[in-house]
Amino acid sequence: MKDKNPFQIANREAMIGIILVVFNFIWWFAFAYGLGDKSPEDYQFIFGFPAWFFYSCIVGVFVMAILVLVTVKFLFKDVSLDEKEFDQT
Template sequence: MKKGKHKKDPRFKIAEREAWIGIGLVLFNFIWWFGFAYGMGSGPADEYTYIMGLPAWFFWSCVAGFIVMVILVTAAVKFLFKEVPFEEGGESE
């Protein structure tokens, strides 16, 4: 295999783009979680507000964060990701 051959295959460009989208989603998820968990949860426990019996910081960081991420990942896969054949040379027969 010639060095640098994968640069000519357009599948690698698509895969790299989709990997960056995945990294962006992970970073967004971490910032969301960290911001709510430590932003709202760093105060005294007797000052917490509650949503559905859960501390608000936990609800927003874990419950709502999960729902937001499911929606974002679904949208990314549906609208940003492309179907790519695994076989070298195009579509399977």
């Protein structure tokens, strides 16, 4: 686990955070305004919810939770926070 400098690991994980939030935004926006932008009479309903809401909000939360679980399990590395010596460059 000590193959990399902790600052490089941290930078990579911050990038993952940005990618996740961009993905989350696109998912949220595309379903909400893609499926929601019509007259309510024409809405489809899934489990009683309008389809735009079901995919954007409900499925969105669980998709993100799963993505976070997967990225953290497979891409995040343990780093010792007690290390006395590390260089920032």
